Amino acid sequence: MLKSSFARKVSRLRSTRSLSLSRSIQAYHTALPHINTSPPPPDTDGPPRSFPLYRPGPPAPPFIPLTQETLASLPSEQSVSRQFKNRVTKKAIESLPPLEEDDLRTFYKELVKTGIKYPQQGRLALEDPSNTQNTRRIPMSKDERESILKGVEIRLGGPGLHEDHDESGSGSQIGSGELTLAVVRRATKHAPTHYRVFALLASMVVGPETGPSETSKGKGRAADPLTMGGGADVPLGLVSRREWDAIFEEFIEKGDARGAESLLDVMNLHGTAFQPERITDIMKVDALAGRMGEVARLSVELGRSGLPVQPIHQDLLITSLLRQNPSNPQTAISQLITAETAGQPFPQSSYHVVISHLTQPSPTSHPNAHTRALAWDLFTHMRLAAHSTPSRELYTAMIRVCGDARQPQPERARDLWIEMTESEKIEPTRDEYAATIRALGSTKKDYLEAFDLLRQMLAKHHDATFVPFAEEDGDQVPRTSEYLPTLDTFIALLEGTKRAGDLNRARWVLTEVVKLARSGQMWDTNEWNKGADEELLAGVFMTYASWKPTVGRESLKVKKEEESSEMIASEGSEVEGWPADRKGENWLDVDVIEELVEPVESQAVDSSAPEPIASAVPITPQSGADAIREATALFQRILHDNQASAQGSTDTFLPFRDVRLTPRLINSYFSVHLAHASSLVTARKEYDWVWASVSELAKAVKPNGWTYLQMLEKCSAGNRGGVEWSDRPVAFEWGCQLWSEYTSWSQVVKKQIETIPDESVRQRRRWIAGLGDRQVERIWASIIRLHALSGSSSTSLSLLEQFHTQYPPSDILETYSPLPEVGLKIKMSTPGTTPEAQVPPYLLFDDVRALHQRLVKVEDVDGIGRLKWIVSGYKAALGKRRKWRMKGVGQGRERRKVIESSTSTSTSTNTSRRSEVDNEGYILGEVE
Known part of the structure; x- marks a missing residue:
């Protein structure tokens, strides 16, 4: 490359020198003097002429040495080409008339349109009716x-x-x-x-x-087969x-x-x-039902009939294996490895099906630390043995794994994003943006990067849909692109705000969702024809709960009565007395969040600050009472929109008509009152009122384990948890009532869950109901602490013994299982970096510290010994299980099973390949 460039520069130098030499030679082409042989006449008037008789030519051009500096001073190929284009352009337009203003506007519009990458994605773009390549049956x-x-x-x-x-x-x-x-x-x-x-x-x-x-x-x-159809009379x-x-x-x-x-x-x-796609529809039904044999039969018969086996058919085969036994994904992974051994690996979409099953919660699967570790191992193995470059969908799936709340990995998500966008040059869409935003919002320190990523996404959306002079021309139709944020994008943003307590950004998110929903319903678009859902509103309420007031209680003073006769004298009385006149508040005329929750002047005033000007009153909450007031108005609007939607009202815009009243939404709303209410009595009144109101709209919605958990934790929190000493009797009475309701409810739900045959489905149902292992131990620790603080130490100790009887330490060792072995060539996870999964409930000393202090105070030596013995048993069982995990107990047995399974599978594969065609052998490898 260097030699050719050097040669071109030398040739240009020689041409330049030859051109200058020819010009100098032309200067010598002057008329020669006429030579006369006869002697000139004598000149007697002037002095004699001196020689030479001709004028000398111009001096020779200076010698240009061939050095690096000389070559660098020559014009580049780009500049020469640019100069040539400029001369050609000037020659072409020298006879054209000057452009008018309208011509310039039209030219600019067309120039902008030429930069649209996918013009068919615009809202006004019309598709060619003859283009049936991507048409689908609706x-x-x-x-x-x-x-x-x-x-x-x-x-x-x-x-x-x-x-x-x-x-x-x-x-x-x-x-x-x-x-x-x-x-x-x-x-x-x-x-x-x-x-x-x-x-x-x-x-x-x-x-x-x-x-x-x-x-x-x-x-x-x-x-x-597409043209058959004979035999019909x-x-x-x-x-x-x-x-x-x-x-x-x-x-x-x-x-x-x-x-x-x-x-x-x-x-x-x-x-x-x-129509071959009808066979695919039948295979989907069989795959979702777990009928692996029927899916395999239809796949083989497709190949025999001459029809190609599409990647979706292979995906359905893997799906049927996963649905047949959701808690045992090793069968599906073994099928993938068998196909790799046969030299015909499954497509990346099949790996994506398995990874999604291992990492994404569904009605049939409940991911844990072990399944997520297996997903990372499978992803690494696939890049080594089958597909070195992951697809866009696989990158998105793995980035989504990094956003799991129990194992957040924003750094790994950032690395995958950089690899996908910069190394592999994959242009991200809103799915990739939403997954990365959720991963960055999974921790408090990285959530601001998620908003930076949203700005980048919105900038691309603006560039993709920008139409010059649209406002002047009256073109106000909204346009969409592949970068328009969806509801999942905004829900992912709230993952960060609820961890950081960033209330301003959460209110902005809700405002944007309401605006997009209104625009979508106005223009009848497919993208935003529905508004906010219960998951987004739950994130907003959780942000209210984690938000810390900007004005503390110790620096507050109560406004005087004469300043505003309509205001209530104190923060506590205002919150405590408002349920009596709920209907009097003006909150129904809604535009965006400032109108959804009509700004009310804060009752909390900083005693050290000067008196505020009327126009400078902040519209954002300043105290806990302001947050409760705003969250309550928002929840009231949700109930109003649900009731209006059920009655078929279409006169006004209902931003929350699609919000379902679920226990998770109601629990998140309760968390606001538990975090900011000045009195536990107020929180209890709100609890009773909410369930009474919800039961009128949705009778099937009842409190679940998560509801009882957060209420009992609040009652047993003590003074440091925000419960005043005057509220101790109320906390004890309400806590005992909640515990009684919880025990009767949990017995009924557990019996229903135990009838489910598959273990993975049972785990998912228990976690959704709030009966997971960690939730059970938290609620037992709460009731033990409640009795230790406000009740009897003997009752608290008896509850601890009851917990020990129901969940003995031996269960921790009996539920131990080695990490799944499926014969992968390479792994990313190790026993030391993989957290334990499926550990039964247990209690350590920190969970029963209040009971220990109470026993010490009453000098109950036997009770102290009993408590230490129970706690030591759980601690020893956990240590022994951890030691087994680090030593790899049982891993050798799992490896031997994999080797035996692969040997038998390869034998059956060779037998089937001798009897079937090449494109069917790997399908029948293990299924038969």
């Missing part, structure tokens, strides 16, 4: 399907089509004469509508075979394509895969064109 609504099915049934079974004069079955017959319409109607009288229609269509089929299945099972097909058009779609979608909606498969046979015999 599913019908339930009412639409029912209407179509009833119409088909009336048309096929009505008396005008086929009259039956003999109900015994000897009447008019159709086709082969085996079934009459009367027999079919009588046999399917009590069946659902789609079954009755299916039976009518099947009875009309004329063909050599009845019953299943030449279409769905792939037997006896022509060379081109009934004329085509008896049932339209839309009606076939309605019948098929009804079978899929009901989860009847075999019925849908039989319907494909009837469609084939009626001459309907075969």
Whole structure:
């Protein structure tokens, strides 16, 4: 590269020197003097002429040495090309008239449009109707399907089509004469509508075979399965394509895969064109139901019939293995490794299915530290053995893992983001932005970087949708792009605000969501046709709870009565007395957050500060009472919008009509009162009022374990937890009542959960209900502390012994299990860096410190010894389990199982590959 560049510069230097030499030679081309041979006449007037008789030419050009400085001074290729383009442009436009203002505006608009990367994503962009490459079949609504099915049934079974004069079955017959319409109607009288229609269509089929299945099972097909459809004596058009779609979608909606498969046979015999995507829909139903054998059969028969096995079919096979046994993902991972050994690895989407199952909570799985460690090991193994460069979806999945609240890893998420955007040059979309924002917001110190990332996202959205002079031209239609924040993006931002107590940013997030929801409903867009949901509002309430007042109680003074006759004299009395006149507050006319929660002048005034000016009163909360007032008004608006939406009100904009009243939302609202209420009596009144109001709108919503947990923790917190000495009797009475309700409720829920067969599903249900291992030990520690502080030490000690009997230390050792071994070639996790998972409830000394101090005070020596013995048992069991983990107890047995499984799998794979074609062998490797 250096030699060629050097040669080009030398050639330009030589050309420059030759050009200057030619110019100097041209200067010598002057007219030569005429030479006369005759002697000149004598000149007697002037002096004699001196030689030479001609004028000398210009001096020779100086010598330019060929050095590095000389070569560097030469013009570059870019500058030469630029000068050439400038000369050509000037020559082309020298005869054009000057541009007017409108011409310049139009030119600028077109210039901006040329920079849009994906112009079809704009709100005003119209797609070409002939472009059917990315078209998808839009599913019908339930009412639409029912209407179509009833119409088909009336048309096929009505008396005008086929009259039956003999109900015994000897009447008019159709086709082969085996079934009459009367027999079919009588046999399917009590069946659902789609079954009755299916039976009518099947009875009309004329063909050599009845019953299943030449279409769905792939037997006896022509060379081109998409054009088959012979053997139908009934004329085509008896049932339209839309009606076939309605019948098929009804079978899929009901989860009847075999019925849908039989319907494909009837469609084939009626001459309907075969559509391969219908087989995929049937496989989805089987995969979600965990019917691995049916998914494998359909995959193999697709290959036998000449149809390609798509990546989605392989993903469905992995999904069926995971759904068959959700708590044992090793089977699905072994299938991936078997395919790698056979030289035909599964696509990255299949790895993504397994990783999502290991890391993302769902109704069938509850991730823990071990499953997340296995996901990182599988991700590393995939990059080594199958796919070195992860896809966008895999990067997003792993970044989302870094945002788990129990194991936050913002540094690793930042590294993956840099690798994806800079090393692999993958342009991030809003899914990647939302995942990274959530990961950065998982810790208090990194959440501000999440807002910086949002600014970058909004800048890209502005660049993608910017239209010059839009306001002047009256173009106010909102536009969307792949960078428009979604509801998940704003929920991810609240993960950081609720940890840092950043109330201003949380209020801004809620404001933006309300604005986008209003715009989406006004313009009827698909992106923001719904507003805030319960998860976003729960994050807002948690931010109110973690927010620290800017004005402390010790620096407050009460405003005088004459300053405002409408204000209440003190912070406590105002909060305590407001439920009586809730309906008098003006809060229903809403625009954004300042109007959602109408700003009320704070009752808290800093005694050391000068008197504020009326125009300088802050609209953000300044004290705990302000936060309670604002959160209460927000919760009231949620109840109002739910009630108005249930009544079918469409006159006004309801920003919270899509917010479901869930225990999590209500618990987050309670946390605001528990954090900022000046009296426990006020919090108890709010507790009773909220559940009474919610029960009127949603009777199925009841308190769960999380509700009892935070209430009992507040009652047992003591003076340092915000409970005044005057509230101790109320705290003890309310705590005992909550404990009684909790014990009766937990017994019923535990019995219901124990009936679930799969362990992973049971763990998920227990955690959602608030009956997880850590929640159970926290609520037991709270009631023990409550009795130790306000009740009897003997009662507290008996509760500790009851806990020890119900959850003995031996359970900690019995539930130990080695880390899962699946035969991965490389791992990222180690026993020392992987936290323990599925540890039964236990109590240590810090949990019962209050009871120990009470026993010391009353000099109960036997009780102290009993307490120490119980706590020491839990501590010893935890230490022994940790020692087993570091030594790798049981890992050798797991490795031997993997080796034996891989040996048997490879043997069956070789046998199946000798009997099947190459593109089917890896599918049957372990499934058969």
